[in-house]
Amino acid sequence: MTTDNGPCVIVTFHTTAEAMATEKICRKNEIEGRLISVPRNLSADCGIAWKGPKKTRKRLEEALETNRIEFDGVYEMVF
Amino acid sequence: MNGRIKISVIAAGAVVGILATALTVLGNPANMGFCIACFIRDIAGALKLHSAKPVQYFRPEIVGLVAGSMIMSLGYKEFRPRAGSSPATRFVLGAFVMMGALVFLGCPLRMVIRMGGGDLNAFVGLAGFFAGILTGIFFLKKGFTLKRAYEVKGTEGFAVPGVLILMFILFLLVPSIFALSEEGPGSRYAPVLVSLAAGLIVGALSQRSRLCMVGGMRDAVMFRDFNLLSGFAVIFITVLLGNIITGSFTGFSTLSQPVSHSSQLWNFLGMALAGWGSVLLGGCPLRQLILTGEGNGDSGVTVLGMLMGTALSHNFGLAGSADSVTDGVYKVGGISTAGKATVFTGFAVLLVISITNCRSKK
Numbered sequence: 001m002t003t004d005n006g007p008c009v010i011v012t013f014h015t016t017a018e019a020m021a022t023e024k025i026c027r028k029n030e031i032e033g034r035l036i037s038v039p040r041n042l043s044a045d046c047g048i049a050w051k052g053p054k055k056t057r058k059r060l061e062e063a064l065e066t067n068r069i070e071f072d073g074v075y076e077m078v079f
Numbered sequence: 080m081n082g083r084i085k086i087s088v089i090a091a092g093a094v095v096g097i098l099a100t101a102l103t104v105l106g107n108p109a110n111m112g113f114c115i116a117c118f119i120r121d122i123a124g125a126l127k128l129h130s131a132k133p134v135q136y137f138r139p140e141i142v143g144l145v146a147g148s149m150i151m152s153l154g155y156k157e158f159r160p161r162a163g164s165s166p167a168t169r170f171v172l173g174a175f176v177m178m179g180a181l182v183f184l185g186c187p188l189r190m191v192i193r194m195g196g197g198d199l200n201a202f203v204g205l206a207g208f209f210a211g212i213l214t215g216i217f218f219l220k221k222g223f224t225l226k227r228a229y230e231v232k233g234t235e236g237f238a239v240p241g242v243l244i245l246m247f248i249l250f251l252l253v254p255s256i257f258a259l260s261e262e263g264p265g266s267r268y269a270p271v272l273v274s275l276a277a278g279l280i281v282g283a284l285s286q287r288s289r290l291c292m293v294g295g296m297r298d299a300v301m302f303r304d305f306n307l308l309s310g311f312a313v314i315f316i317t318v319l320l321g322n323i324i325t326g327s328f329t330g331f332s333t334l335s336q337p338v339s340h341s342s343q344l345w346n347f348l349g350m351a352l353a354g355w356g357s358v359l360l361g362g363c364p365l366r367q368l369i370l371t372g373e374g375n376g377d378s379g380v381t382v383l384g385m386l387m388g389t390a391l392s393h394n395f396g397l398a399g400s401a402d403s404v405t406d407g408v409y410k411v412g413g414i415s416t417a418g419k420a421t422v423f424t425g426f427a428v429l430l431v432i433s434i435t436n437c438r439s440k441k
Contacts, residue, residue: 002304014228015224017219035301035302036302037294037304046294046362046366047306067418
């Protein structure tokens with residue numbers, strides 16, 4: 001499971017469905033992380049984001065591209 | 080527990096609770112310091128979109144909520160005009176959310192305020208609301224989506240807030256052209272500028288904190304994140320304390336509660352309809368107003384749907400009627416046969432919308 005309060009990668013989406021699909025894909029590909037409410041400092045939206053360890057960023061982006069998941073942004077931050 | 084409880088949410092909840100109590104003391108109906116459903120219904124009445132004479136008044140709180148959010152989002156450069164996410168579907172959902180809420184006699188925010196006032200019927204509403212949210216979450220997990228919104232021109236973002244503000248200015252300048260209640264809940268209101276100021280403050284704080292009853296329950300169920308929900312817990316506690324301090328708290332009961340009925344099945348089902356619809360919309364009625372203030376055209380259309388829903392509710396006698404005492408006899412309120420049929424129609428419509436908008440598997 002993701003380490004809270006450590007450096008992490010956060011992906012925001014245009015829709016909840018894309019976030020849900022990301023969770024399934026990450027589970028299938030054994031990419032660490034979990035769904036969270038979008039951090040307030042990233043957006044005024046109250047949607048759902050994906051949060052994982054920073055080290056998973058490359059694999060995560062590859063999985064998103066392979067599965068044609070449309071995302072809003074990818075951020076690295078301590079959260 | 081995941082996520083942190085943020086001070087901004089706690090502060091927003093406390094201020095909402097204090098202002099809700101203050102508005103009631105200053106003239107708003109009991110347990111109705113804030114109610115998005117009731118206030119939009121009153122505005123629909125003031126605009127002569129329905130003919131129910133006891134519920135007609137241009138509630139400044141609604142204008143304040145939208146304007147407060149707009150001012151704050153402009154100040155923090157978070158005003159983002161967006162639209163195009165299934166607007167017609169959102170209009171329909173907004174209408175049915177209001178019809179469900181008016182069966183219960185209150186939006187999710189008033190539900191919490193009623194709970195703080197000792198109204199046990201509202202706890203039944205909460206159970207229904209939670210059931211509706213769980214139903215909505217089920218479809219979210221199945222891939223429900225109303226598709227994404229796109230950036231649009233600034234005029235789109237200002238359209239609904241602008242019309243609302245202009246109508247309010249017209250109300251201040253020429254109130255005689257609006258329908259205004261002489262008795263009933265619509266005739267009871269706090270001073271206009273106080274109501275407007277309260278709306279502005281709550282709108283601004285809600286924009287910063289993202290206060291949302293639906294988002295709060297969704298986060299609690301899906302992520303065990305209780306941040307947003309904590310705001311509503313604070314509203315409940317603050318209103319409860321406020322009622323005790325002002326002497327209007329008489330204990331917890333289902334009977335003789337202000338603008339409330341004790342037909343528990345319909346309290347449950349009305350809020351279940353509102354909860355399910357709100358999850359599909361991505362936010363509770365309060366949140367739709369806040370997003371409208373942030374320039375979200377889809378939420379603006381939803382608010383117009385909400386306006387239509389309240390008008391239909393009162394033109395066709397679909398809304399709940401409060402318990403009353405006539406000649407010393409306690410009469411349990413509830414809803415008409417048409418209202419019951421509308422609730423079931425609403426569930427059927429939401430089911431169709433939920434199923435047809437689930438995306439195919441990747």
